[in-house]
Amino acid sequence: GAERPQVVSHVQQALSYTVFDCKWVPRSARLLCLGSAARGTGVLQLYELHGARLELLREIEKPKPIKCGTFGATSLQQRYLATGDFDGNLNIWNLEAPEIPVYSVKGHKEIINSIDGVGGLGIGEGAPEIVTGSRDGTVKVWDPRQNDTPVASMEPVQGESKRDCWTVAFGNAYNQEERVVCAGYDNGDIKLFDLKTMSLRWETNIKNGVCSVEFDRKDINMNKLVATSLEGKFHVFDMRTQHPTKGFASVSEKAQKSTIWQVRHLPQNRDIFMTSGGSGSLHLWKYEYPAQRSKKDSEGSEMGVAGSLSLLQNVTLSTQPISSLDWSPDKKGLCVCGSFDQTVRVLIVTKLNKI
């Protein structure tokens, strides 16, 4: 109907390199594109949105292709960008003076696939921290104030085959003590690490490689987690109620026939999220809670009840996978996505207020 949100492709910008990640700079109309140039170097481009076009403000070249970036652990004033590159380096850049990183560490032996930050931007209580997940199988948590070593590290047992960690995300940071890291691996494993108790809180396997995980909000008592997979399915876990044996209740949905590369929740409404697919499509979803979010099982243990999903809108923008997606934290409905056809698009999603 007319009241459904529409996805408008506001600006399309062709790039001369492969874009792996794109991010809005908080409290601005600027956005960053990170990627890999044809000659094997890393590219970092800063654009500003001017009406219906993107104006390139800055282009920075770095020795190694940049895979991922986050502003999650920086203050709203500094707005330093943390990036992970193909060589396993974690760097933090002051975009005003990007020549030398303000923080740099060779965090992993292989490519850093995914990065997330918390404790910055007014999102998440507690210390600013960055988590990186790498092909070397480890997940490491960093505090930008501590050089050289991570503040926590999660690695498979010696001898156990190392799984490629594809995605990491922070969550549960609703007070100074609580914090969890969720990591997804190429074999379908999802692991939830509790940083407060330093324990593996929960793990599950969704059978196919986990491309992207994200909590609906990082800074509340864990509410929902979305995990997308290689074969086009995604799962939404209700994280409020953990059953001693069954874990978290979940609902799954098949969005498309191809890989779902990314999931991003609308910053202004945790129950709406977008998935980006291998076939160049975007799906906008809404999670609907069940009447009761938990119930008792036969033994009297509390178990969660999953809700349902409704598709609000879907569009196909490209023939190539859309590998990155980011909602503007400042303007509801404003969104940027980068795809493998070397294009970055600024999208406007309308009528999100009416859902």
Added chain:
Amino acid sequence: MGDESVPYFLGEGTTKTYQIPISHLDYKFIEKCTDVKHLEKILRVLRSGEEGCYPELTLVCEKRIEHLDPRSRALRKDKPAATASDFTAEEWQAINSELMSWLTEMNEDDKKSQLLRTDTLNERQDNLPPIRCSSSCLPTNQNKKLQNKQRSKKNIPRDYSEWDKFDVEKECSKIDENCEESNSKARFFSRPSLPIIEKKIDTTGMTKREKIFIATREKEKGNEAFATGDYVEAVTYYTRSISVIPTAAVYNNKAQAEIKLQDWYSALEDCEKVLDMEPGNIKALMRRATVHSHLQNYQTAIEDLNKVLSVEPENSMAKKNLLEIKEKLKSLKPVSEPQGKGKKILIQEIEDSESGEGRGENKEELERRGGYKTSASAAAARAAAAEPAMGNAHRKSHGKGGGRARDRDTHKHKDSAESGLKKGASEKKSEKHLSDNEGEVNGYLRSDEKSESAEAEISKPHREGSQSAGGGSSTSLPPTAAKLKSEGNEFFKSGQFGEAVLKYSEAIEYVTGLGEQSPDDLSVLYSNRAACYLKEGNCSDCIQDCNRALELQPFSLKPLLRRAMANESMERYRQAYIDYKTVLQIDSSIQAANDSANRITKTLIDQDGPSWREKLPPIPVVPVAAQLYRWDGGGLTSENKPSTIDINREEELQMNCEEATEKFKRLKNEGNDFVKMGEYEEAANKYSECMKLNTEECTVYTNRALCYLKLYKYEEAKRDCDHVLQIEDSNIKAFYRRALAYKGLQNYQASADDFNKVLLIDPNVLEAQRELEEVTQLLHLDSSAGAGSHQTHGKKITIQEVTEADEQEERQFATSEDAETHHVPAEEAVPKPVPRRSSEKLRVSEPPNAYDFGQIVNALNANKDKAACADLLTVTDPKTLPVLLSNKLEGEILLIFIQSLEHYIAGKDPGLAYQHLFYLSKAERFKVVLALLSKNEKEELQQLFDLLSESQSDQYSLEDLESLKKVYEL
């Protein structure tokens, strides 16, 4: 979409993919097909074009699927992004201009923040929480394991198994021992389920823009929590947002969340803040009106709504609310029958008031509990404002008193009912073993629910200086816990036991977390949770909770009874027997305990033979202090019992004056507690004992008068009031009660005189006005129609009050509907499962939920009112039967259903009867109940089936009937 297969024709009659017969690719087939899966396959075949291209047919197929399942995945199509052509010109304009204005705003802001940047940065850095595992939060020596891994060895990676091995508790306790700072942390581990969220956000060094950003974000979090129904969380996030930037909108939202939590006073405060900021804020006015109307400040509510209407004359919500409130206000004044609504009036009087707080919340709990519309006079409003911290415990009594029909004929039965247990009901069922048992348990629980909810009302008892009968003074529950508890009660009442358990658990955790000593409250919480578990059939948890409750409050009745029931249903008869016996030691008048004990005795004899007693664990000896009722339950008052007097004399001899006062106080409190429990006989006994110590204390007499009123001993009530009035010639309560006593004695003239005196002393006592009106009518009737029954209309009003040591009291006046059946309109009020010999026919409306249904069924069952039961079944959709019956199906219920169906429905509407039988068989416990039917009952069932097979209906075939008969094991 689409299949990869190349279109070609096989000619084999089926499609290549899915092997669908070619004939199915047809308009007619598609339009008739209801199998969405199949249609989706057809659609895929059609879309793939492998059988040829049929755009029309494809469209029809899509429409058909959309009709059957609008959310079908097959309907999802690839779509390009929307463009200007998808919007109207205005919309498009709006989208673009909105973006442009945001861009301008952002650019301006950027420039500003660049100016502000440098000076605030360092300040912010200092405020950051410490680095994880750095010495400031965890001392290095205490945290060797972690430190070794993380620091000294320069990050040797830890594997998952190591993560698991990390003993949090141990680490914490270590820290606990040495480091005071981490106390809070360690404590936090012990109750991880209660999220602790800071109520304030540190905003030092933030720019205005940042603050706005943060405040907005917190507000959004609040909104989301609100949308999910997590109102407590929502309030927290709104509070956080306000701590950054207070805005009217957030206060307004917070007020709404608080209204949802029935936290009227906070909501009122927040509405007022909004109105301070934005005097004409419509939403705030509307919300404040709601709050005022719940606080019984009807006049103020009306004012607010009028303000709304003066701004928005068409605001339909405001109109509706205004009308409702005006009606409420009207119904408060003269006699006019409360129209179709369960109405409960609460009046609070103050004598010698001390001031205090915590009042309003109780009142609101009260409303919530019963769900009845509480209304009150200006006096009540006044009271609400100035009400001191009083024995809120008083209120406890209303839940029971509310629904008592004032039928003299049955008052004996009621006495037993009032003792908290459906004695009458159980007596009737004495022939049938098992169903009897269950009926009783339910009966007990149902009555218990009331006292349960009542119990919660005293969740914040301010029993200053007074001792409760249970012994030990109780501290008041902290508001959070009280709220949780009342929410729990609410859930319990509506049958959502799982939710209730959650709430109680939270409350328990909260209370235990505080570490304060409030065994009373904690015990009640455990006991309440036990009730939920029992309801859920979770006997082991129930027992556990009862144990905890009893540890905190030994010889507390309810947990004992609940444990007994749980034990019994787990077939642990010996433990159950012990518990019942203990209960009987405390209060021998609890009929259910008596019956159960007897029943179990039989079982135990069967099981263990004649020497069964030897196998019993020892029965604990209940200390005299805990014995509530040591005499025969059937006795009237103990006034004349020599034993009492003896005891008193002895005691009097031993006691010095101080002790006497102490004892007086105690006895009085015990009496008050009995009133709260609805055990008026016992209460009267206690008061009588009091009088032996002090004949001057009027409250004891007025209180005893109340008990006598409850017990329909009008003569005695009158005598007590007379006594009081000799001492205090203007005691309003005495006048009031004497008026009621006269009314009971059918001396309407004297009654009217007394009511007039009440009104002379305080013209604001609305229920006196109403009573007067009624009595005047009765007087009129009496004189005109002669003898005529005084029960002309269904309005029976009871007044209950207890006066506690601090001399404050409240009165509750309730119309005949009980709190529990408030959903049922007044004219259709269903009596409690108290046997009623009244010939008046019950009228039944469709019950909205399982709870009400259960109430009605029990009432019908108690009356054996098959006709009314037939009415009930007629208005009830058979499909809903399993839901409505929930797990409450019992032999008796099945039987009365069958009888009603047989005698009243099968003849008229065999289809309906069949439907009912069919869905009845789907109800929980059906098999069990069926197995327990007696021969006669089976015959009854057979007759019904015979009747159905004779009469024809298009609703069922004979085969259907046969198969259903099998289900009924005939």
